[in-house]
Amino acid sequence: MRTSSKFAIITTALAGAVASAAVAAPAANARATTSAAWYAYHGLSLSKTLAKSNQLTKQGYRPITVNVSGGQRYAAVWLKGGSPRNWGFLVGMSASGYQKRFDAALKQGGQPVSVSATGPAGSPEFAAVFEKKSGAFLTKSGLTPARFGEINRQQAAKGFALSSVDAYGTPGDIRYVGVWTPNPGGTWYYTYGKTQQQHEKEFYAKKAKGFRPVKVAVAPDGTYSAVWRKDGVKNWAQYVGMSASGFQKRFNDLKAKGLRPVQVNAENGVYAAIWQ
Template identity: 45%
Template sequence: MRITGKIAITGVALAVAGAPVAAHAQASSASIAYHGITSAQQVQKFHELSGKGYVPVSLSISSGSSYAGVWVKSSGTAWAMYQDMSSQGYQKRFDEYTAKGYQPTVVTATGSGDAARFAAVFVKKSDKFVARHNMTSAQFAAANAAAIGNGLVPTSVDVYGSAASPMYAAIWSANASGVRWEVTANKTFAEHEAEFKARVANGYRPGYVAVGPGGTYTAVWRNDKIGGWFEYTGMSSSGYQSRFDKLKGEGYFPVQVNSEDGKYAAIWTK
């Protein structure tokens, strides 16, 4: 990552210190998911869940500073989370935490230019990784091509900016299993659905889905095999809640949720 210009941190610092209090919070014995909460409620959620031994594995900030997240029970992991940061603020935290032996595991952003806001989770570990933000579509494509050659796989992706000029933030982690993967970016709902059908027919599954400004979809496709799973896109807040309730009754829980402009995408597994 490069720093350009003057560093100025703006945001809420949530160093590690959980029971739902906001709308749409749902829980299983080892996982908790919520969506459609404000920045202030997200701060409260941090204190509630981290205090009960939960760690965020999925986090999404969308227009209007609306948050969605998935947390799981974990022990013995040193981590930190920061929200509502400027681009420069995120860069500052990145430099600070990587110097301490941490690396980002989740990055999410919304908005354009100086108004863009970021949230990120940092975990203390020494695995190989690359993280970049403020990438254009061309830069994101080049970064994915480089990642393949360097034995990495995308593990966190988000799209912000505008429909006319999307920007990308992403993390690539060590591809220890050697999974084959591909990325499709800036697809309409119909184009994403066509990609889904074609890729699933060829043995791939969506490993990560991000909603971009204007209702576009960027997805990471993996050819590894897991148990049962579902992926739904183009959902409203209530539509996501309806899917959540139905799938929870069948033993599924979201492992990744992303939102922008009131549209949700999520992946469930057992």
């Protein structure tokens, strides 16, 4: 683990690490795109992610979202400045390694704001972004679909909202990892275990009622989870069912329209993302 004098930059290498858009063949090489205020990448290996995190940190960027998918491939979005909070970026962790880093970050006042996992339930790999801030929160991993739904209902009743979600495991044993934080206000809703067709149907039904997806995740069985919120934001986009090259094309097209990705999620070469 590397740390600075502040809470910032926690990067971890795992020894012996385990291994609606038009769909094209997966891209063989990762691509990154930068602007004056943000930087995003996808399909990077662990070693390249570590190198990139060090480079971006020196340039004044901070991570806002991270995703790890099969084959130990990483995607993330970084912003330049914009927050006085100290932060942590953790990648390449086993379940026990993540718990150890989580405990250490918690002692420093850190809270997870983006958590991702990949691999089977018995030996997952984790990645996370932490920020140093106060306030209540709940985070849990290894959740079966039934347990995930139960915790969502419990937390919603307490005034909390799902603020980070990812699905991992195997097609026959899907698990969820989530973070719940106090609802900042407004109506929100969640869905999970939806096929792409069901998710798209939900998309249009929710959009007609003023909702938009603010989080989206694709599971190893190809189903989708999402957090929907009625927040009045007008300029946004969401695409699912993309290959790496399909995502890159959407990325380029939307960048030209002034939109940047605020969340990128992938599993088994299938990408889902939200722009704003």
